[in-house]
Amino acid sequence: xPTFFEAKQVVTPGELLAEGDYQPGENTYTxxxxxxxxxxxxxxxxxxxxxxxxxxxxxVPKPGDIVIGSxxxxxxxxxxxxxxxxxxxxxxxxxxxxxxxxxxxxxxxxVLDAGDLIVAKIASYDRAHDPQLTVGEPGLGxxxxxxxxRVTPTKIPRIIGRxxxxxxTIKTETNCQIILGLNGMILVTGKNLAEEExxxxxIKKIEDESHTSGLTDRITQFLKEEKEKLVPKVEQxxxxxxxxNKQ
Amino acid sequence: xxxxxxxxxxKKGIRGDGRKADELRSLKLEVxxxxxxxxxxYIEHGKNKIxxxxxxxxxVHPKHLSKPDRMVIKCRYHMAPFSVPERKSPAPSRRxxxxxxxxxESLEPALFPELYPRTGIDVYVEVLQAxxxxxxxxxxxxxxxxxxxxxxxxxxxxxxxAGKVEDTVVLDxxxxxxxxxxxxxxVAYMPNLNAVTxxxxxxxxTPAELEQAVNMAxxxxxxxxxxxxxxxxxxxxxxxxxxxxxxxxxx
Numbered sequence: 089x090p091t092f093f094e095a096k097q098v099v100t101p102g103e104l105l106a107e108g109d110y111q112p113g114e115n116t117y118t119x120x121x122x123x124x125x126x127x128x129x130x131x132x133x134x135x136x137x138x139x140x141x142x143x144x145x146x147x148v149p150k151p152g153d154i155v156i157g158s159x160x161x162x163x164x165x166x167x168x169x170x171x172x173x174x175x176x177x178x179x180x181x182x183x184x185x186x187x188x189x190x191x192x193x194x195x196x197x198x199v200l201d202a203g204d205l206i207v208a209k210i211a212s213y214d215r216a217h218d219p220q221l222t223v224g225e226p227g228l229g230x231x232x233x234x235x236x237x238r239v240t241p242t243k244i245p246r247i248i249g250r251x252x253x254x255x256x257t258i259k260t261e262t263n264c265q266i267i268l269g270l271n272g273m274i275l276v277t278g279k280n281l282a283e284e285e286x287x288x289x290x291i292k293k294i295e296d297e298s299h300t301s302g303l304t305d306r307i308t309q310f311l312k313e314e315k316e317k318l319v320p321k322v323e324q325x326x327x328x329x330x331x332x333n334k335q
Numbered sequence: 336x337x338x339x340x341x342x343x344x345x346k347k348g349i350r351g352d353g354r355k356a357d358e359l360r361s362l363k364l365e366v367x368x369x370x371x372x373x374x375x376x377y378i379e380h381g382k383n384k385i386x387x388x389x390x391x392x393x394x395v396h397p398k399h400l401s402k403p404d405r406m407v408i409k410c411r412y413h414m415a416p417f418s419v420p421e422r423k424s425p426a427p428s429r430r431x432x433x434x435x436x437x438x439x440e441s442l443e444p445a446l447f448p449e450l451y452p453r454t455g456i457d458v459y460v461e462v463l464q465a466x467x468x469x470x471x472x473x474x475x476x477x478x479x480x481x482x483x484x485x486x487x488x489x490x491x492x493x494x495x496x497a498g499k500v501e502d503t504v505v506l507d508x509x510x511x512x513x514x515x516x517x518x519x520x521x522v523a524y525m526p527n528l529n530a531v532t533x534x535x536x537x538x539x540x541t542p543a544e545l546e547q548a549v550n551m552a553x554x555x556x557x558x559x560x561x562x563x564x565x566x567x568x569x570x571x572x573x574x575x576x577x578x579x580x581x582x583x584x585x586x
Binding site: 098100101102103104115117119124126127128142143144145146148174175176215216240242299 | 373374391392393394403445447451452453454482483484485486487488489490491525526527528563564567568571572
């Protein structure tokens with residue numbers, strides 16, 4: 089019952105991981121009692137379960153996931169939403185409008201139009217049907233301000249960090265609100281552009297260096313250094329205004 | 336063969352381009368070269384230069400081509416007009432249509448089409464420069480591009496040809512050997528699963544020679560496979576400290 093890897097080793101598709109008394113976990117498959125990797129990623133083994141944390145993957149919808157998508161089409165009784173997954177999602181009009189939906193009274197494009205971005209939750213999804221979205225919960229709905237960025241969906245847990253440590257560090261250091269869509273889309277809303285950009289830069293850094301160790305410390309360090317650079321800029325922004333006021 | 340033509344293999348068993356009978360051409364593999372594609376790879380196999388871009392899984396257009404129970408795989412093999420000494424018409428030729436099908440079918444066993452019903456992936460193979468054995472180089476690069484895009488695979492597919500030139504079985508034929516030699520046997524292979532996904536033969540070989548050629552090609556495949564894995568890992572090893580942190584979960 090051997091395994092054929094060291095913990096956190098990078099494996100490629102088709103690499104033999106374990107044989108015998110092991111369970112196949114994420115991004116693995118079994119054939120003739122042997123476990124192989126099916127994606128490039130980092131292997132590790134927990135309670136006899138062999139997992140590969142993928143370095144590159146796409147988003148597969150799961151009911152209950154919060155995602156960020158953009159409206160691509162306004163239909164007769166709902167919207168088609170691109171959620172950066174193999175399947176486009178549907179958002180029904182009756183879900184958005186709190187009252188019963190009548191096609192003759194309501195113009196759907198006035199509620200949400202093509203190109204609008206929304207935060208939504210996957211209400212249902214299975215092999216035979218496209219995912220359905222819902223926005224009927226607090227915090228969900230149309231995005232009115234902030235910036236959007238995209239990362240590989242498998243990096244989202246890394247950005248969240250252990251018990252949310254990483255993301256809360258970024259949030260408090262940059263004073264930004266950050267919504268992580270599990271489909272890899274991230275919404276950053278801050279009080280000014282510089283802070284938003286700092287938050288985005290640190291998320292990008294996490295994505296690029298997600299397979300290295302000691303990342304939380306490095307991100308804290310990075311945020312501290314960058315913020316020091318920011319301070320003079322913010323002051324400069326303020327000064328001219330004061331001068332204007334004096335005049 | 337005309338008098339001007341040099342011998343393809345000299346008395347010492349050295350071939351026209353200086354290789355031994357069982358020697359591969361030089362190989363260079365690169366992954367993730369096209370930011371606009373979901374996955375991409377570039378291969379230089381001898382004088383062959385091939386670029387592969389992969390998209391998907393995504394919705395299939397036109398919609399009637401999608402399958403309710405599986406993912407469809409589309410492949411386009413295309414040679415650039417400047418890829419050969421004489422300008423090649425950019426319109427798909429009979430040969431390119433065949434190679435598109437052959438490449439698609441040699442990649443298909445490596446994928447899990449049943450996992451993503453109603454979707455499709457597109458594999459675009461662009462031959463920038465051709466010098467014999469492009470189908471094999473294309474398969475090798477396409478497998479890398481698919482792995483790079485994050486599509487689950489059973490194994491990387493790797494391909495290599497062997498053939499017969501002047502009564503000798505040789506590995507990895509280049510253009511002149513392909514045209515003037517007497518047989519060509521491309522083999523695509525999944526080394527970890529020990530499964531052949533493509534086997535073609537052009538020309539005449541005795542059963543014994545065929546077996547020798549197939550074995551030789553499979554040995555060549557194994558060498559290329561090691562380079563393929565290396566290329567895939569290099570992309571992610573730029574920051575090469577091994578992680579020791581425990582896996583961080585959503586909770």
